[in-house]
Amino acid sequence: MSGFLGRNTLALAPGAKDGFVIVRKNDVEKLTTEVMQLREFLPNVLNRDLIQMLHKAREAQTTKEQLAQEQEQLRQNCLHLQSRLNAVQTECQKEREEKLLLREQLWKSRAELQQQADFCLCLGSAACNLLWSCSAREDTVTLWLADGKLQSFLDVAAQSLESFVRSLDEEVKAQTEDLNSQEYEFVLALAGTVTNIAAVSCGRDFLASSAHVLLDILLKLLELMKPGVFPKLKVLMLMALYNVSINVKGLRYISGNPGLLPLIWTLLDGRDWEVCLHSLRLLQSMLLEEDALLLLGSSLLDPELQAHVSQLTSSVQPSVRLAAQQTLEDLQALQQDSAEVLGHSISFLPSI
Numbered sequence: 242m243s244g245f246l247g248r249n250t251l252a253l254a255p256g257a258k259d260g261f262v263i264v265r266k267n268d269v270e271k272l273t274t275e276v277m278q279l280r281e282f283l284p285n286v287l288n289r290d291l292i293q294m295l296h297k298a299r300e301a302q303t304t305k306e307q308l309a310q311e312q313e314q315l316r317q318n319c320l321h322l323q324s325r326l327n328a329v330q331t332e333c334q335k336e337r338e339e340k341l342l343l344r345e346q347l348w349k350s351r352a353e354l355q356q357q358a359d360f361c362l363c364l365g366s367a368a369c370n371l372l373w374s375c376s377a378r379e380d381t382v383t384l385w386l387a388d389g390k391l392q393s394f395l396d397v398a399a400q401s402l403e404s405f406v407r408s409l410d411e412e413v414k415a416q417t418e419d420l421n422s423q424e425y426e427f428v429l430a431l432a433g434t435v436t437n438i439a440a441v442s443c444g445r446d447f448l449a450s451s452a453h454v455l456l457d458i459l460l461k462l463l464e465l466m467k468p469g470v471f472p473k474l475k476v477l478m479l480m481a482l483y484n485v486s487i488n489v490k491g492l493r494y495i496s497g498n499p500g501l502l503p504l505i506w507t508l509l510d511g512r513d514w515e516v517c518l519h520s521l522r523l524l525q526s527m528l529l530e531e532d533a534l535l536l537l538g539s540s541l542l543d544p545e546l547q548a549h550v551s552q553l554t555s556s557v558q559p560s561v562r563l564a565a566q567q568t569l570e571d572l573q574a575l576q577q578d579s580a581e582v583l584g585h586s587i588s589f590l591p592s593i
Contacts, residue, residue, distance in 0.1 A: 362423045369430030376437035382444045391438070392451060398431045399455040406462045425474075432477035439484035448481075449491030456485060456495060464504050472513035479508070479519035486526040496527050502537050509549060514558045521553065521564040528571040547572050 375381045385391045405428045435455070438444035448456065459478045466475060485491035495501060508520035527537060540546065550572060553565035 359423070362427060366423045366427040366430065369427055369434065373430045373433040373437065376434045379441050382438050382441040385438075386443055386447060391447065395435070395448075395452050395455050398435055399452075399458045401431055402428055402462060403458050406465055425471075429474060429477065432474055432481065436477050436481040436484065439481045445485050445488045445491060448485050449488040449494060453494060456482070456491075457498070460495075460498055460500060460504060463508065464500060468507070468510065469512040472516050475508070475513070475516045476519055479516065479523055483519060483523045483526055486523065492526065492530055496530055496537055501527070502540055506546070506549070509553070514556065514561050517553065517556075518558070518561045518564055521550070521561070521568050525564065525568045525571055528568070528575060541572065542576050547576075 376385075385394075405424060435448075439448055459482055463475060463478055482495060486495055505520050505524050508516055528541070547569060550565050550569045554562055554569060556562045556565065
């Protein structure tokens with residue numbers, strides 16, 4: 242019995258719950274043969290390269306899964322960015338349309354503003370020309386002073402003249418001037434009105450006492466404008482300064498400007514004979530001051546100044562020639578005796 246069991250059955254280990262299982266001997270032998278074959282061939286199959294390959298395969302699989310996850314994440318991010326891009330493009334298009342609308346409104350506003358500016362300039366030019374005509378009457382200037390509104394007008398005139406000259410392009414100033422422009426007519430009328438105010442005794446007294454800013458601006462603008470440019474405007478400014486210089490206070494204030502004499506030198510070298518004439522008249526007026534040497538400096542005794550004035554005595558213009566001769570005599574007299582009061586009498590320019 243024991244031999245039978247030993248050949249035909251496999252006994253379970255003691256303590257096992259199950260019973261015995263009957264296995265055929267051929268099956269055991271086949272199993273044994275297969276195990277032996279596996280023991281023989283398995284090391285040849287399961288070598289180090291295969292194991293490494295299996296590890297690499299597992300790593301590749303893991304990497305593939307990670308890449309798939311990352312790709313999915315990137316896809317989600319791309320969808321999110323695409324959604325944001327669409328929203329931004331929509332907003333950008335909306336802003337572009339609003340910008341175009343605003344630009345169109347801006348163009349319309351500019352056109353309307355230019356129309357208003359042109360109208361105001363035309364109106365201002367016409368009004369100032371009327372003022373220029375009215376200021377030729379002495380009683381009109383007297384009434385303006387009585388009303389107490391003249392100071393405001395002079396402030397506006399000073400600002401307007403300064404703005405006009407400073408806004409000009411240098412090349413334009415050096416080449417030509419638009420004599421027909423409303424703006425130029427406007428500033429000419431302002432300068433002409435100031436000149437007529439200075440032609441009246443009470444007017445030049447007011448300018449000499451209360452319009453120092455305007456006088457300084459006139460001198461500064463004459464310095465800024467290049468030779469040969471805006472001669473008519475220069476003439477009006479010089480006439481206004483000349484009329485103010487008839488007043489003792491005005492004469493002392495203008496003479497105290499350190500840039501006066503260099504300015505006159507520059508204007509005497511100009512191309513326009515009228516500018517030269519009124520520059521000579523202004524210089525002659527300065528020479529009437531008893532303290533001319535103290536106010537204008539020893540440059541009045543410069544031989545070059547006398548030589549330059551002497552050249553003007555040969556001018557083809559009779560008025561320039563006469564003014565140069567009188568000024569030269571005054572300079573020579575000043576050089577001979579600087580303390581002597583010059584005997585020339587001087588009259589203010591008439592209203593224009």
